[in-house]
Amino acid sequence: EAQVTQNPRYLITVTGKKLTVTCSQNMNHEYMSWYRQDPGLGLRQIYYSMNVEVTDKGDVPEGYKVSRKEKRNFPLILESPSPNQTSLYFCASSPTGGNTEAFFGQGTRLTVV
Amino acid sequence: QKEVEQNSGPLSVPEGAIASLNCTYSDRGSQSFFWYRQYSGKSPELIMFIYSNGDKEDGRFTAQLNKASQYVSLLIRDSQPSDSATYLCAVNGGTGFQKLVFGTGTRLLVSP
Numbered sequence: 079e080a081q082v083t084q085n086p087r088y089l090i091t092v093t094g095k096k097l098t099v100t101c102s103q104n105m106n107h108e109y110m111s112w113y114r115q116d117p118g119l120g121l122r123q124i125y126y127s128m129n130v131e132v133t134d135k136g137d138v139p140e141g142y143k144v145s146r147k148e149k150r151n152f153p154l155i156l157e158s159p160s161p162n163q164t165s166l167y168f169c170a171s172s173p174t175g176g177n178t179e180a181f182f183g184q185g186t187r188l189t190v191v
Numbered sequence: 192q193k194e195v196e197q198n199s200g201p202l203s204v205p206e207g208a209i210a211s212l213n214c215t216y217s218d219r220g221s222q223s224f225f226w227y228r229q230y231s232g233k234s235p236e237l238i239m240f241i242y243s244n245g246d247k248e249d250g251r252f253t254a255q256l257n258k259a260s261q262y263v264s265l266l267i268r269d270s271q272p273s274d275s276a277t278y279l280c281a282v283n284g285g286t287g288f289q290k291l292v293f294g295t296g297t298r299l300l301v302s303p
Binding site (some may be wrong): 098111113118119120121122123128136166168170172177178180182183184185 | 225233283290
């Protein structure tokens with residue numbers, strides 16, 4: 079089954095404790111991205127990757143890191159989480175980028191206390 | 192000016208009616224337009240995409256695009272309570288138009 083898998087689905091952590099949210103896709107898509115979704119602000123792109131070893135900042139990259147060492151995986155790293163990073167996070171992949179359909183993971187609800 | 196604008200709603204329609212959802216975008220170079228449906232707490236899922244001016248129909252859904260007016264809409268015919276969700280308009284943009292830019296969504300409520 080074609081899918082984008084995120085883990086964990088839910089996470090509560092404390093300020094400053096490094097965490098990683100994993101994302102994996104099995105569709106051989108070149109393009110992957112991370113979004114955060116907040117009430118009233120919609121989906122905002124954090125980082126995106128157009129291919130292995132190619133990543134770029136989205137609209138809200140501060141406080142986040144990503145890497146793309148393999149085509150299927152695109153982890154999101156919060157090195158020192160803060161309460162303002164409490165949000166619903168989605169990973170997405172698409173064949174070639176913004177001109178094609180994006181497939182979303184199930185979402186990760188992160189709470190930073 | 193926001194890149195993609197939608198009325199947040201809620202848009203309330205009775206069961207069986209036509210729901211009309213609208214979206215405007217700022218980047219005239221945008222070429223790809225998408226409508227996603229998102230149920231509360233779930234991930235967005237694609238409903239329709241449209242690339243050319245005019246109408247595109249798929250079952251009960253019709254997407255309409257007017258590039259001159261920078262306007263895209265989604266019509267849902269014979270609305271059902273199960274259509275109650277937030278509908279996200281997305282437009283390709285950014286350098287090389289590689290990004291997918293989302294509106295904040297319109298919440299649709301279909302009452303039985």
